[in-house]
Amino acid sequence: MANIRTSMKAEAESLKSLVESVTTENMEEVNTIEQSLLKKLNNQETTIEKYITYLNDLDKKFRVYTNPTHTRNNKTSDAYQSGRLWVSECVGNLVQTDLQGNQLQKIRTSGVNSFHPVTQDGDLIFTDMDEKVLKRTTLHNNITQFLETRQTIPFCIHSSHINGDLLVGMGTRGEAKVTRYNKKGKELQNIQRDKKGQGLYNAPYYITENINGDICTCTSDCDKKAVVVVNRVGKHRFSYTCQGSKFRPHGICTDVFGHILVCDLFNVHLLDQDGQFLSLLITPKQVSDPISVLWITRTIFMWDKITTQ
Incomplete structure (x- = not known):
């Protein structure tokens, strides 16, 4: 019985180590994906801000040209x-x-x-x-x-x-x-x-x-x-x-x-x-x-x- 218990404990430790290893890898992959998504979102936000600025500038120019004093x-x-x-x-x-x-x-x-x-x-x-x-x-x-x-x-x-x-x-x-x-x-x-x-x-x-x-x-x-x-x-x-x-x-x-x-x-x-x-x-x-x-x-x-x- 002692040998059986020792074997079960060894298998449990091995399984625990495997689960921790897989979990760690999965967490790292999730973190990488998260960082990539955040970077894309930040780039999109910057692009949107630049586009909004462009539209505002275009609107100003359009107002100048539609102003009857010009x-x-x-x-x-x-x-x-x-x-x-x-x-x-x-x-x-x-x-x-x-x-x-x-x-x-x-x-x-x-x-x-x-x-x-x-x-x-x-x-x-x-x-x-x-x-x-x-x-x-x-x-x-x-x-x-x-x-x-x-x-x-x-x-x-x-x-x-x-x-x-x-x-x-x-x-x-x-x-x-x-x-x-x-x-x-x-x-x-x-x-x-x-x-x-x-x-x-x-x-x-x-x-x-x-x-x-x-x-x-x-x-x-x-x-x-x-x-x-x-x-x-x-x-x-x-x-x-x-x-x-x-x-x-x-x-x-x-x-x-x-x-x-x-x-x-x-x-x-x-x-x-x-x-x-x-x-x-x-x-x-x-x-x-x-x-x-x-x-x-x-x-x-x-x-x-x-x-x-």
């Missing part, structure tokens, strides 16, 4: 603020009107064509091609010189609704470029050639900035008869020519969906942000010689060559 357009009409429009006459005068066309005030300039955005600070900035300068007009209509473009003629100007930078299309003697300045007039960037060293622009008279951060400049050249689009760092993305000899791009703007609207004196072309043609918004039967377009929230304002309405 619009995207250049050339004949480029400045809209609180129900008032700044329009450039063919002789260079800047005229402010309400949305019914009633004249509120007029500023006489020395330039023949004055391109003019309203900045984020509410100042009106316009080009003076004769003096080769950019001038600033405050809310009290005090005109001061903002910066000189030296020997280069400033054709057009756009005030960024993303960061307040100024994008200026300029050129002389066959050389043309788009230069970025900060709010204080410091030169930040020059966009002039594609990756093959070919000039992007000939006469960049019209310029705007899309809501898509990849698109920095959208310039339509009368001589090249093309809409040229580059990204934020100046890399050429595409050129739109409509594949027609009658295409003469003039006024240009974008909407909150990243669409690009282009006047060509005959029609208004609607493109997506990658330059794909979508449709004609306006035809010659609707508007005679459209030269400028302005998108404000859900309304499109048109100016034509004959009636300037």
Whole structure:
């Protein structure tokens, strides 16, 4: 009997040791799985937080672009603020009107064509091609010189609704470029050639900035008869020519969906942000010689060559 008891105790100790060993292994495996799951959950939480931050930033940008005090357009009409429009006459005068066309005030300039955005600070900035300068007009209509473009003629100007930078299309003697300045007039960037060293622009008279951060400049050249689009760092993305000899791009703007609207004196072309043609918004039967377009929230304002309405 003693031998039997000794044998049973030995078997019990062996079984106990086996159970403890298996239990330990199982606990270690469970701990490993738990740590892995916690790591995945933490990563997912971080991803969700980043996505929430991204959505909040996107919402802020969308609110900026849907705010009626911020619009995207250049050339004949480029400045809209609180129900008032700044329009450039063919002789260079800047005229402010309400949305019914009633004249509120007029500023006489020395330039023949004055391109003019309203900045984020509410100042009106316009080009003076004769003096080769950019001038600033405050809310009290005090005109001061903002910066000189030296020997280069400033054709057009756009005030960024993303960061307040100024994008200026300029050129002389066959050389043309788009230069970025900060709010204080410091030169930040020059966009002039594609990756093959070919000039992007000939006469960049019209310029705007899309809501898509990849698109920095959208310039339509009368001589090249093309809409040229580059990204934020100046890399050429595409050129739109409509594949027609009658295409003469003039006024240009974008909407909150990243669409690009282009006047060509005959029609208004609607493109997506990658330059794909979508449709004609306006035809010659609707508007005679459209030269400028302005998108404000859900309304499109048109100016034509004959009636300037």
